[in-house]
Amino acid sequence: MGSDDKDLKLGSVDPALEGRFEVNGIKVTTVFEQVKKEAAKYTPEKTQKQTGLHPDVVRQEARHIANARKAIIMLGYITSSYSNCLYTAWAYALTLALTGHGGRTGGLDTSWVVWNHPKWTELSTFGGKKSARYEAGGLGEVLRGGMMEGIRNHFDNKKLKERVGFDIDEMEEMIQESIDEGWMPYYGEIKGMIAVADNTFRRNKMAEKYREEHLRQASELYVNVNVRMDSTAEWADYVLPAASHYEAWDLRTQGYHRFCNVFTESVPPVGESKPDWDIMALLTKKIQERAIARGIGPIQDGDVTRDLHTIHDDYTNNGQLMTALDATRYIVENSPEFGGVTLEDAAERGFIVLNEHAGTNQPLQKDQPYNPFTAQTDGKKPYETLTGRITFYVDHPRFVKLKSTVPTARLYAGPEASNYPLHFYSPHTRWGIHSNWRSNKYMLRLQRGEPNIYINPKLAEQRGIKDGDRVRLFNGNGAFFAQAKLYPSIPADSIMMEHGWEPHQYIHRRPMNNSHVTLLQPLELVGGWGHLKFIYAKWNANQVIHESSYDIALAKPEEIADPRTI
Amino acid sequence: MTVKRQLSMVLDLNKCIGCQTCTTACKLMWTNRNGREFMYWNNVETQPGKGYPRDYQNMGGGFDEAGALRAGRQPSQEDYGIPWEYNYEEALMTGTDPWLRPNVKPTWGANWDEDQGEGDYPNSYYFYLPRLCNHCANPGCLAACSRNAIYKRQEDGIVLIDQERCRGYRYCVNACPYKKVYFNEQISKSEKCIFCYPRIEKGLPTACAQQCVGRIRWIGYRDDTEGPIHMLVEKYKVALPLHPEWGTQPNVFYVPPLSPPKYGPDGEMLDESRIPLEYLESLFGDGVAAALDTIRTERQAKADGKGSELMDTLIGYNHAEMFKLS
Numbered sequence A: 001m002g003s004d005d006k007d008l009k010l011g012s013v014d015p016a017l018e019g020r021f022e023v024n025g026i027k028v029t030t031v032f033e034q035v036k037k038e039a040a041k042y043t044p045e046k047t048q049k050q051t052g053l054h055p056d057v058v059r060q061e062a063r064h065i066a067n068a069r070k071a072i073i074m075l076g077y078i079t080s081s082y083s084n085c086l087y088t089a090w091a092y093a094l095t096l097a098l099t100g101h102g103g104r105t106g107g108l109d110t111s112w113v114v115w116n117h118p119k120w121t122e123l124s125t126f127g128g129k130k131s132a133r134y135e136a137g138g139l140g141e142v143l144r145g146g147m148m149e150g151i152r153n154h155f156d157n158k159k160l161k162e163r164v165g166f167d168i169d170e171m172e173e174m175i176q177e178s179i180d181e182g183w184m185p186y187y188g189e190i191k192g193m194i195a196v197a198d199n200t201f202r203r204n205k206m207a208e209k210y211r212e213e214h215l216r217q218a219s220e221l222y223v224n225v226n227v228r229m230d231s232t233a234e235w236a237d238y239v240l241p242a243a244s245h246y247e248a249w250d251l252r253t254q255g256y257h258r259f260c261n262v263f264t265e266s267v268p269p270v271g272e273s274k275p276d277w278d279i280m281a282l283l284t285k286k287i288q289e290r291a292i293a294r295g296i297g298p299i300q301d302g303d304v305t306r307d308l309h310t311i312h313d314d315y316t317n318n319g320q321l322m323t324a325l326d327a328t329r330y331i332v333e334n335s336p337e338f339g340g341v342t343l344e345d346a347a348e349r350g351f352i353v354l355n356e357h358a359g360t361n362q363p364l365q366k367d368q369p370y371n372p373f374t375a376q377t378d379g380k381k382p383y384e385t386l387t388g389r390i391t392f393y394v395d396h397p398r399f400v401k402l403k404s405t406v407p408t409a410r411l412y413a414g415p416e417a418s419n420y421p422l423h424f425y426s427p428h429t430r431w432g433i434h435s436n437w438r439s440n441k442y443m444l445r446l447q448r449g450e451p452n453i454y455i456n457p458k459l460a461e462q463r464g465i466k467d468g469d470r471v472r473l474f475n476g477n478g479a480f481f482a483q484a485k486l487y488p489s490i491p492a493d494s495i496m497m498e499h500g501w502e503p504h505q506y507i508h509r510r511p512m513n514n515s516h517v518t519l520l521q522p523l524e525l526v527g528g529w530g531h532l533k534f535i536y537a538k539w540n541a542n543q544v545i546h547e548s549s550y551d552i553a554l555a556k557p558e559e560i561a562d563p564r565t566i
Numbered sequence B: 001m002t003v004k005r006q007l008s009m010v011l012d013l014n015k016c017i018g019c020q021t022c023t024t025a026c027k028l029m030w031t032n033r034n035g036r037e038f039m040y041w042n043n044v045e046t047q048p049g050k051g052y053p054r055d056y057q058n059m060g061g062g063f064d065e066a067g068a069l070r071a072g073r074q075p076s077q078e079d080y081g082i083p084w085e086y087n088y089e090e091a092l093m094t095g096t097d098p099w100l101r102p103n104v105k106p107t108w109g110a111n112w113d114e115d116q117g118e119g120d121y122p123n124s125y126y127f128y129l130p131r132l133c134n135h136c137a138n139p140g141c142l143a144a145c146s147r148n149a150i151y152k153r154q155e156d157g158i159v160l161i162d163q164e165r166c167r168g169y170r171y172c173v174n175a176c177p178y179k180k181v182y183f184n185e186q187i188s189k190s191e192k193c194i195f196c197y198p199r200i201e202k203g204l205p206t207a208c209a210q211q212c213v214g215r216i217r218w219i220g221y222r223d224d225t226e227g228p229i230h231m232l233v234e235k236y237k238v239a240l241p242l243h244p245e246w247g248t249q250p251n252v253f254y255v256p257p258l259s260p261p262k263y264g265p266d267g268e269m270l271d272e273s274r275i276p277l278e279y280l281e282s283l284f285g286d287g288v289a290a291a292l293d294t295i296r297t298e299r300q301a302k303a304d305g306k307g308s309e310l311m312d313t314l315i316g317y318n319h320a321e322m323f324k325l326s
């Protein structure tokens, strides 16, 4: 058996799915046997107590998937929700594999799939010649933001171990191991920040601590490029006003659909604001000027050099791409996936339909859905995995240590791993994108005008809380205040609050994220094992976002009073 | 009231995601200024709920069974919700206020009971009901106006208030059971949804329909037997007027929402839909059960690959077929 051909064709081979064998005197069994054995521990009857789902519902859903002509499970941002979501995602993959959904019959999909845009990549990475430093986002944020302290304040170490299979000390050791082994890159403290398009002081957990740490590290210079005074711009040494939507040439595309929207400069930018591209062209111009004047040459950074003395020439392709319009035209007119359309035609139509070159795994066929992985199911091209096949067995030492070599199940941490009884969900803004326009009065008038939490009427009654009351939410890391809104569609042991409120909208500017904790899933931090290694946007560690828990009480008047009235 | 032609809108409540894009499109076009700040000519409310203005369903207006105007009342400012302002400058620029907040403590607003609905977890239920003036065939507002300031346009049936004739008596505000006429205190005249007639005259749909993210809105003439309105209202009878018993004969119609099954005490699925039929009938009248049956059957046909003219229309593949403006 065995072949040197790099494809998935089985030919005349009929692989054993089940059974026990002896090979060269070693007793072996199949992955399928192991998977089956593990899955058998979690019958719908046994999991009902944990999930609250009736076995009939689970079976009905399984049959629904099995019977579907085509079934796609959209993963979205799942691995960042709870510490056990990696297990959930792996179980989804298993469900689809067992029910025969792959390629034209469906499979796993994710909102992170992007199309192939070589010219875009060329501009954003300088042709890959002097690649930027990439890090696993969650890892950097947790360490650089001093979030370990909050994790220790909030979780009960023993309870955490019982729930998720590791405690905080073990998590810290595993984080360190991942850095020491080079599995996940981490570059340590920062010295300065030029931040664009990220409301980082709103978004991150342990918000105040995170902000203080960042401002300390970047005390020399912090520049923020922004369309509005958000909670991140507020703390900058300089805010450079950016042109907003419809004030700048721009292109938007994403994996949900096969269109690229073309944004024109419908109105000129307000005041002195400029498109991001133009701002960077001007900044690099000055940096280059000063670097030359000061005699600063190439700076070695690993395999590449950082060349401040040519940064403007590099950025603008020697003066050819000075404005957002130049850059947009360059991408539109040179991208194979746009099929040679002119910028004028694309702008007139408002969008470009991507052609076959946009497909990353296989061509994007006209008038056909972009089914996940047909190159593998039809074309028998190997998957980008260690074995070339979908992987349901991982013997990386950490997977072995955490008893996770095959798809299995774990509990999330939740209130049970802390001393605070209420689950806390922080989903997306009701009708907006994160904190974008979160403080816009027209939007606020259509909600409650100030940050609010959603609370089940039964829980509210137990705690003496009425609709519209101001309440205090607290846990091991502190407290924040919000208006209570009755919401029967949430369980009585849970609280929900939209995540996007700006810190400056909270009473005393004390946001939800001050007391929100995070965790890292150590399995996501492994590397050096085939495809399990740091690959930007494909394999890296995320902060988990819904593992905080709280308790709730009616706010006392003195707690929420304007400090100037006391 | 006979007109030559009547424009009409159908909204499919199964597709409304409550995003308020329509509300905002309308607000920025027509009502963000000059005393109209509290008005939402288009609003989206959660039902079951108090709606906008608060409790409008119990404010009277419309006609009784004999066809006489029923007494109605005018909502208070609080019922509409006070359009609070913000201290952007003081909180974000000068730093003289400690945090960003409304200038009055919010106690009610146009969407205050969003997502509340009825029932207990996991059997709670609610849906979104976008509302605009119904451009009724028998408008209560028009019947009540002693100045003859309100009229229906012959060419499209749009109901308008002649701003020259209006003296601000507010009989129309009381008489409209949907509370879709508003009194502008700044100019002492009543104002209402104009079905974006300047757009309509250019062959464009209303702003709320054009911008609708869920593509839940169809616009066309009632007499266009090839158009979407005829198919949804007359042919398949899946689109129904809101509160037909109020007697104004609305020209805005709604496809009522299907809902998932209820759960039993052990989490088992029951053979009973989450939103009670009686509740939907209290809003949309007797046609609800038949409409829901038709949608269920046609959905299944589409899912089975058999094809369905109705579903192809409800999916709303392209705007050109959703908006038939000639």
Ligand code: SF4
Pocket: B132, B133, B134, B135, B136, B138, B139, B140, B141, B142, B159, B175, B176, B177, B178, B179, B180, B181, B192, B248
């Ligand atoms: S909905 Fe009200 S305002 Fe509009 S036409 Fe009917 S009665 Fe008049």
Ligand code: SF4
Pocket: B015, B016, B017, B018, B019, B020, B021, B022, B023, B044, B128, B130, B211, B212, B213, B214, B215, B216
């Ligand atoms: S824009 Fe459409 S989907 Fe959104 S709330 Fe309005 S009617 Fe509903």
